[in-house]
Amino acid sequence: QVHLVESGGGLVQAGGSLTLSCVASSRADSNHNLGWFRQAPGKEREFVAAIRWSARSTRYADSVKGRFTISRDDAKSTVSLQMNSLKPEDTAVYYCAANFGPLSTTVNSYDYWGQGTQVTVSS
Numbered sequence: 001q002v003h004l005v006e007s008g009g010g011l012v013q014a015g016g017s018l019t020l021s022c023v024a025s026s027r028a029d030s031n032h033n034l035g036w037f038r039q040a041p042g043k044e045r046e047f048v049a050a051i052r053w054s055a056r057s058t059r060y061a062d063s064v065k066g067r068f069t070i071s072r073d074d075a076k077s078t079v080s081l082q083m084n085s086l087k088p089e090d091t092a093v094y095y096c097a098a099n100f101g102p103l104s105t106t107v108n109s110y111d112y113w114g115q116g117t118q119v120t121v122s123s
Contacts, residue, residue, distance in 0.1 A: 009117030
């Protein structure tokens with residue numbers, strides 16, 4: 001069982017930056033992955049970034065490559081998403097998710113989800 005709590009959302013102007021954090025209640029093990037997804041109004045939930053807890057490999061959606069960086073702190077059981085050069089189209093509710101198994105970009109492969117945090121980018 002993994003309990004996830006996100007924080008760090010807010011309102012920012014286009015071109016600005018935000019950092020999202022997610023605290024996982026369970027200690028990481030060798031195949032515990034953490035990912036960030038987002039869902040804009042009227043759209044399906046989509047993959048943003050993911051990190052394999054111990055192996056440190058990462059994956060990003062093409063739309064955020066070069067702008068967003070996912071990282072983790074093993075001691076604090078925390079995964080962060082640094083978001084730079086934000087665009088209005090980045091506006092969405094951002095969710096932290098966890099799974100056990102291969103590093104994945106698909107919503108259905110993640111078993112545990114946080115409540116989400118709103119990110120709004122004004123133009």
